Amino acid sequence: MEVSRHWRLKKQRYALQGEVCPHCSVKIFPPRDICPDCGLDARTPFQFSGRGEVYSFTTVRDAPEGHSEQVPYTVALVRLEEGPLVTAQLTDLDQQDVEIGLPVEMVTRKLRSDGERGMLVYGYKFRPLLRPAA
Amino acid sequence: MRPVVVAGAGMIPFERRDEDSLVGMMAVAGLNAMDDAGLGDRAVDAVYVGNMASGLFNHQVSVASALVDRLSLMPAAADRIENGPASGGSAIKNGFLAVASGYADIVLVVGGEKMREVIGPKATDIVAAMTHPSAEYIYGVTLPALAGLFTRLYMEKYGVTREHLTMVAIKNQENGLLNPYAHIRMKITMEGVLTHPQAHINSPIVADPLHLYDCCPVSDGAAAVLLTTEEIAKELNKPIVTIDGVGQATDTHTLQERSDPTDLKAVTVASERAFSMAGLKPKDVDVAELHDAFTILEIAESEHAGFFPKGEGAKALEAGETRIGGKLPINPSGGLKARGHPVGATGVAQAVELVWQLRGEAGDRQVKKATTGFSLNFGGFGNNVLAFVLRRKS
Ligand SMILES: [Zn+2]
Numbered sequence: 001m002e003v004s005r006h007w008r009l010k011k012q013r014y015a016l017q018g019e020v021c022p023h024c025s026v027k028i029f030p031p032r033d034i035c036p037d038c039g040l041d042a043r044t045p046f047q048f049s050g051r052g053e054v055y056s057f058t059t060v061r062d063a064p065e066g067h068s069e070q071v072p073y074t075v076a077l078v079r080l081e082e083g084p085l086v087t088a089q090l091t092d093l094d095q096q097d098v099e100i101g102l103p104v105e106m107v108t109r110k111l112r113s114d115g116e117r118g119m120l121v122y123g124y125k126f127r128p129l130l131r132p133a134a
Numbered sequence: 135m136r137p138v139v140v141a142g143a144g145m146i147p148f149e150r151r152d153e154d155s156l157v158g159m160m161a162v163a164g165l166n167a168m169d170d171a172g173l174g175d176r177a178v179d180a181v182y183v184g185n186m187a188s189g190l191f192n193h194q195v196s197v198a199s200a201l202v203d204r205l206s207l208m209p210a211a212a213d214r215i216e217n218g219p220a221s222g223g224s225a226i227k228n229g230f231l232a233v234a235s236g237y238a239d240i241v242l243v244v245g246g247e248k249m250r251e252v253i254g255p256k257a258t259d260i261v262a263a264m265t266h267p268s269a270e271y272i273y274g275v276t277l278p279a280l281a282g283l284f285t286r287l288y289m290e291k292y293g294v295t296r297e298h299l300t301m302v303a304i305k306n307q308e309n310g311l312l313n314p315y316a317h318i319r320m321k322i323t324m325e326g327v328l329t330h331p332q333a334h335i336n337s338p339i340v341a342d343p344l345h346l347y348d349c350c351p352v353s354d355g356a357a358a359v360l361l362t363t364e365e366i367a368k369e370l371n372k373p374i375v376t377i378d379g380v381g382q383a384t385d386t387h388t389l390q391e392r393s394d395p396t397d398l399k400a401v402t403v404a405s406e407r408a409f410s411m412a413g414l415k416p417k418d419v420d421v422a423e424l425h426d427a428f429t430i431l432e433i434a435e436s437e438h439a440g441f442f443p444k445g446e447g448a449k450a451l452e453a454g455e456t457r458i459g460g461k462l463p464i465n466p467s468g469g470l471k472a473r474g475h476p477v478g479a480t481g482v483a484q485a486v487e488l489v490w491q492l493r494g495e496a497g498d499r500q501v502k503k504a505t506t507g508f509s510l511n512f513g514g515f516g517n518n519v520l521a522f523v524l525r526r527k528s
Contacts, residue, residue, distance in 0.1 A: 009268055029390075030269040036391060056395070058282025058341045060274060064259035067274040075279045075341075077390055085390035087270050087283075100290070111272055123272065 011045070013123035016106055018084070020046035029084045050106030051129070052080040057090065057098050066112040078104055078126050092127035103129035135234040138377045139367035140524065142171025142360030143489040145482075148317040148474035150250045151354040156185070156192050159356040160246040161204045163479075167242065167358035167486075172370050179238035180211040184225030184245035185478035186218055190260045192248055201244060211238070218264045219427065220513030221245065222357070222481025223382075223520030229361045230377050239363055245482030246356030257352055261477070264514055266388045278349060280389050280515040281428040282341030287396045288430055289343065292445040296343060300328050301451050302429035303347045306465050309458060310472025312499035315483075317353045317474030348429040353474030357483035373493045379414065379523030381407030387517055400519040401438035401510065408508070408521035409440070416440035419523075420504040421491045422462060423484035425512035426469040432456075435510055436464060439521065458499055466491065466499045481511035481520060492526040 008031065011017040018029035021042040026035060028042060035042040057076040060067075067073070074090040076098070090098060091109055104126040111121045144166025146159055160183065168178075183198040194200070198212040217224035222245030229243040249257050258276055265271045265280065288294055303322060310316035327337035327347045337345040367374055383403035389395050409415060416439060424439070426432035433447040441462055442450050450456055456464040467473050467487040470480060488507035490496045507524040 012268060013272070030266065030388070036386065056283040056286045058279050058286065058344075059339065060276060060279050060282075060341050061338070062258060062276065062278060062340050063255065063274060064262045064276055065255040066259065068255055070274065073274060075273065075275055075283065077283050077395065085395070087275055087388065087390050088273050100286075112274065121272065125273075 014108055016048045016050050016086070016124050018046050018048060020044050027082050027084050029086055048080050048082055052078040052086070052104055052126070054098060054100055054102040054104060055079040055085055056100065069113065074098055076126065089125045090127065091125040096128055105129050136236060137364050138230050138233045139362055139364055140359050140375045140377060140485065140489050141362045141367045141370050141372055142167040142169070142173065143358070143486040144170050145315055145357035145486050146355060147315045148353040148355030148476055148479070148483070151248070152250070154248070154354070156188055156194065156246055156248040157197060157200045157204050159248065159354065160197070160201050160244045160358070163246065163356035163358040164201065164205055164242055164244045167360045171360040171372060173240070173360065176240055176366070178207045178210045178240050178242050180229070180232050181207060181242045181244070182225040182228045183212070183214045184222035184243070184482060185214055185247060186216055186221045187247070187260050187477070191251055191257070207242070217518055218513040219425070219477050220481055220511045220518050220520050221478040222483070223511030223522070224481070226359065226481060226485055226522065227380050227382060227520060230380050233361050233363060239366060241361040242358060243361060243482060244356060244358040245479040247476035247478040248354045249352050249476060250354050269388050269390065276341070277515065278341040278344060278428070281430065282344050283389060284395065284515070285343050285428065285430040288434060291396050292448065294430070294433060294448045296328060297324065298433065298448040298451060299348050299429040300324055302426060302432045303327070303471060305451070305457055306426060306469040306471040309466050309499055310468025312497065313468050313473060316468040316472045317351050318468070318472045322347060344428055350427045350470040350475040353476045355474060355476035355479045355483070357479045357486050359482060359485050359489065374527040375489050375492045376525055376527060377522060378525045379408035379410070379412030379521070381405060381409070381411065381521040383407065383519055385517045387514070389515055398434055398438045398516045400516055401435055401512065404519040404521040405439040405510065408523050412523035412525070414506065414523055418506050419462060419508045421466060421488065421501040421507045422464045423467060423487050423507070423509040424464055424469065425480070425510050426465060426471050427475055427512065429471065431512060432464060432469065435512065439508070439510055458501060463501045466496065466501055481509070484509035484511060485522065485524070488524045492524060
């Protein structure tokens with residue numbers, strides 16, 4: 001893999017970095033270098049805040065290879081405060097019930113482990129927003 | 135373009151088929167379609183094979199060449215067409231274009247998949263690999279997970295209930311009992327999968343709100359159709375069923391990038407394109423085969439294809455309009471839910487069912503006076519969709 005591409009994928013995965021279209025200002029995630037709205041070149045990096053709320057969610061009980069030790073895990077569509085939706089696992093839920101509209105924030109966690117080669121892959125997940133007690 | 139006739143249709147029962155190879159299954163389905171057409175010693179000009187992942191499931195590639203050799207159809211042209219779960223539909227589209235354009239006079243289209251050769255989590259992983267690599271797949275997203283996210287939104291927006299989802303499963307499994315080719319041949323009840331104290335054991339959660347009986351099984355199988363010109367079809371002495379409309383459309387790879395994730399735009403556009411080519415409207419359709427990989431999809435597709443307004447599909451289902459004998463029977467074959475879903479075979483199996491229905495050869499599940507059929511083959515999670523309109527000529 002080309003080095004710069006690899007580096008950008010890492011920024012996408014670790015830091016939730018996308019792009020903003022210089023022509024129509026739409027925020028883009030995942031980054032794709034072409035604006036899905038106006039079709040023009042869009043390579044300007046954009047750092048999302050990592051805050052948002054749950055838009056939809058599901059709990060996966062039939063996991064693919066590499067994710068079986070996490071079962072069951074909750075996958076959500078998160079509406080970022082800057083606009084785009086992102087697909088990610090929810091974490092640190094403890095006993096908390098997930099519901100549409102739940103405020104969440106991004107954290108970095110282990111995504112999967114490749115048993116035989118022992119490779120661990122890290123990236124973003126979202127947890128319920130920690131708020132000071134009222 | 136020349137009219138294209140489906141002169142032959144054949145398949146093998148979908149199930150777990152440990153004894154058969156992928157190419158072996160496709161060869162039998164292909165022979166069944168050629169026998170059905172009564173092809174005699176006429177030569178097949180081209181073969182299109184719909185298959186998603188033989189390289190991953192079976193460690194075999196170039197399966198179109200292997201199939202031509204197995205059937206001794208050399209020197210026919212041969213291509214394998216991969217388009218995820220819509221591979222079968224894409225193979226039919228290519229066969230249609232070959233005959234319509236005059237490139238070929240006799241075309242064999244075979245769809246097949248052998249999925250049970252690998253263990254469950256591996257199969258789940260291979261299917262999940264069609265999702266976006268860096269925005270979905272790496273986060274443990276599976277096809278049932280996308281369907282779960284979609285289902286929750288659809289239920290919220292349109293008032294679809296768990297009972298509605300279960301009605302799809304019950305109807306399609308009842309239809310499947312009438313189809314000797316169906317993988318799952320078992321009656322289920324609302325009580326057994328929804329309200330009984332053991333319901334959570336009978337139909338455990340796969341990706342909530344979807345339970346086991348909301349999801350199609352993992353199957354092995356193959357299906358085939360023989361396409362030709364009107365001229366040759368008349369010599370073959372079979373009822374004439376033509377492909378009058380072919381539509382295809384795409385949407386964003388990810389669910390997250392759709393401005394309204396409940397809007398299946400590719401289904402709407404592909405269906406409109408198929409109806410427009412056929413010069414027909416959804417109200418002209420007598421029988422439909424939809425891609426119910428998950429129960430919600432039958433409801434959502436029935437609306438997006440234009441049969442019911444948005445939010446009305448569940449009501450039509452509840453009123454019995456989509457049962458055999460109803461106003462628009464949907465999935466008389468049992469659909470993916472009961473017939474099974476050997477991924478690359480599905481789009482072709484839908485066409486096989488329509489041909490049998492339109493010829494009046496569908497046995498106990500025959501839809502009365504069916505002359506116009508519609509099928510929808512849904513690839514990815516709605517990112518590549520094919521729609522077909524088939525008609526019986528009197
Ligand atoms: Zn733009």
